[in-house]
Amino acid sequence: MLTLGIETSCDETSVAVVRGGRDILSNIILSQTVHSKFGGVVPEVASRAHLKTIIPIYRQALSQAGTDLDQIELICATMGPGLVGALLVGLTFAKGLAFATSLPFVAVNHMEGHLAANILEHPELDRRHLSLIVSGGHTLLVEVKQFGEYHILGRTKDDAVGEAFDKVAKVMGLGYPGGQKLDLLAQQGDPAYFKFPRAMMKEDDYMFSYSGLKTAVALYLGKLTDEQFERHRADIAASFQEAAVEVLVEKTLRAAKEFQIRDITLAGGVAANSRLRSMFRQRIDRTDCRLFWPSAALCTDNAAMIAAAGFFRYEKEGPTELIVNAVPNLSLN
């Protein structure tokens, strides 16, 4: 089934064509760079940028897939969570297309999209698995019983882990969004240089917290001279990253053991973090678990994962009615 996916929940305008939930024919992603000068995503600016680019990106996705609207059999778009104005651009465009063509439509949960990125790329993944979804807006540990059936084990009590990366990167002068730049800088530093707090590490639940770590780094930086900061930038980045990542790895592996789950997937923008991956790899060697993550283009926001999730939903429960609206705080359950 040829599926058109549309994603506009935050600052990426993306349209994809995917066959049968697994075979990506095109996945065009346009990241809005306009927000960097504001140091964060400005919702109104994001909506306007989506409006300008959605139609050209849609045309490009069809043409790169070597297809046209006549061949499309299912239309899917993100309905939440995300910024309401941004969501509305993609959702309304997709509903309009579905209405005009009488094609079936599926409204997709963005988090289920992130989760589906691994199912899309790794056919060998167990149906029951544990997924750590880490992005700029979310830190979620989920037991996937099967696609569509979730047991949420933990989430963040305050900031998302990607948000902490972005804020620390910003105070270190790395620009916005700075997660990836901080990762690169940290690769040249000593992760044991300073021991920042590992929030909730000792608690026996699966909740996370990142605002304390972010503040601890800001306070630490405030005490340094310019010279000290310049000399130890990479060490500080590495020390922050080590603290941020260690809690994620420890809690995920603990959950895998407690619930006896073999397969673990990483999803969302922070799944691209090199230390998160290497620490998982090191510690997973002592277990029977298997670790999966999506390729770079499928870690951050993209429409191929939305098309795949929409296709799997359609197979399970058919289309969504076109009266559906955007839900900015939509939860996974």
Ligand code: KG4
């Ligand atoms: O999934 P995503 O594209 O958007 C949301 O749904 O939020 O994730 C974006 C987040 C940003 O916070 C970005 O800084 C972070 O993922 N990120 C990283 C890395 N690459 C992207 N954080 C740490 N290390 C990276 N390599």
Ligand code: ZN
């Ligand atoms: Zn996302």
